[in-house]
Amino acid sequence: MKIVTQQILGGPDVLHTAEAPRPEPGPGEVLIALGATSLNSVDRKLRDGTVTHFGAPPFTLGFDISGRVVASGDDAVHPVGSEVFGMAHTATGTYSEFVAAPARALALRPPGLDDLRAAALPTAGLTAWQALDLAAVREGEHVLIHGGSGGVGHLAVQLAVLRGARVTATARTTNSDFLRHLGAGQVIDYTAIAFDEILSEVDVVLDFVGGDYGRRSVSVLAADGRYIGAQAANTPDDPRVRSVTGRPSASMLRRLGELVVEGSVRVHIDRVLPLSDAAQAHAFAENTQLRGKLVLTPWT
Numbered sequence: 107m108k109i110v111t112q113q114i115l116g117g118p119d120v121l122h123t124a125e126a127p128r129p130e131p132g133p134g135e136v137l138i139a140l141g142a143t144s145l146n147s148v149d150r151k152l153r154d155g156t157v158t159h160f161g162a163p164p165f166t167l168g169f170d171i172s173g174r175v176v177a178s179g180d181d182a183v184h185p186v187g188s189e190v191f192g193m194a195h196t197a198t199g200t201y202s203e204f205v206a207a208p209a210r211a212l213a214l215r216p217p218g219l220d221d222l223r224a225a226a227l228p229t230a231g232l233t234a235w236q237a238l239d240l241a242a243v244r245e246g247e248h249v250l251i252h253g254g255s256g257g258v259g260h261l262a263v264q265l266a267v268l269r270g271a272r273v274t275a276t277a278r279t280t281n282s283d284f285l286r287h288l289g290a291g292q293v294i295d296y297t298a299i300a301f302d303e304i305l306s307e308v309d310v311v312l313d314f315v316g317g318d319y320g321r322r323s324v325s326v327l328a329a330d331g332r333y334i335g336a337q338a339a340n341t342p343d344d345p346r347v348r349s350v351t352g353r354p355s356a357s358m359l360r361r362l363g364e365l366v367v368e369g370s371v372r373v374h375i376d377r378v379l380p381l382s383d384a385a386q387a388h389a390f391a392e393n394t395q396l397r398g399k400l401v402l403t404p405w406t
């Protein structure tokens with residue numbers, strides 16, 4: 107089978123296609139024929155060594171998967187033929203024709219949800235959902251979402267609105283209409299306006315940007331406010347500061363998929379590229395202002 111792999115850490119050019127043996131599903135695992143995967147920011151950070159939890163290369167990137175079960179290990183909950191999607195926490199990555207993944211981490215793909223949107227949802231959607239849960243967002247609260255037009259952010263905006271929150275997003279001005287259509291009541295163009303100069307008494311900040319946004323966001327929180335960060339950020343030592351790590355959850359993912367099918371949540375796919383162009387996809391994500399998600403499909 108084909109995989110995308112890298113021998114060294116570095117820029118997008120280190121990614122290339124290679125041949126590898128098809129994995130065997132272990133106990134509790136299923137083997138999935140890839141329908142689609144998607145690019146997450148962490149893939150780029152793993153590729154260049156900004157984050158290191160894959161260890162040294164060679165390795166294959168990718169967490170998200172949508173596809174069809176073609177073999178099932180002992181005790182695996184999804185039979186052969188099931189259409190599944192999820193966040194496949196495997197050591198082998200999802201930029202691959204076939205992926206062995208823990209069945210319990212995967213949800214059945216609801217009818218009407220295509221591979222592309224299903225592959226765009228898991229990491230971004232689960233992180234957004236779990237960040238809102240961690241903040242215990244209540245109806246009527248003011249939620250500030252940094253990076254609102256990104257993969258995680260555009261889903262977080264919509265999920266916060268569904269919870270009855272009043273949403274302000276930071277994004278560049280070209281994404282302003284996009285975010286208003288998704289339900290944001292206010293969009294702050296961070297290239298022109300410093301959010302901390304115009305906001306105060308914010309109930310919840312979901313930070314999908316990091317850096318000094320941490321410290322600045324805590325300064326605009328209400329006394330009982332909550333700051334949830336999803337990446338490295340300079341934050342003060344403050345009990346209102348928490349961080350989220352997106353975790354697989356089949357039940358949450360199934361519900362997210364249903365929300366997409368019923369039209370309550372829109373997954374915006376900026377573009378679709380084949381895994382044969384993985385290097386180009388990473389370069390594109392790095393050099394352009396992506397809106398929403400970039401989805402990767404198998405080799406043709």
Ligand SMILES: NC(=O)c1ccc[n+]([C@@H]2O[C@H](COP(=O)([O-])OP(=O)(O)OC[C@H]3O[C@@H](n4cnc5c(N)ncnc54)[C@H](OP(=O)(O)O)[C@@H]3O)[C@@H](O)[C@H]2O)c1
Binds near residue numbers: 147230254258350397
């Ligand atoms: N902890 C976890 O489990 C977890 C899971 C997923 C993601 N994350 C982290 O969350 C972050 C976002 O991930 P993603 O996949 O959504 O990334 P993404 O798709 O690349 O989106 C990032 C967005 O941030 C916006 N942005 C850039 N600089 C900004 C600024 N100064 N102010 C406001 N917006 C800004 C960009 O929008 P414009 O074009 O409008 O500038 C871009 O759309 C990454 O750091 C990622 O590592 C963490």
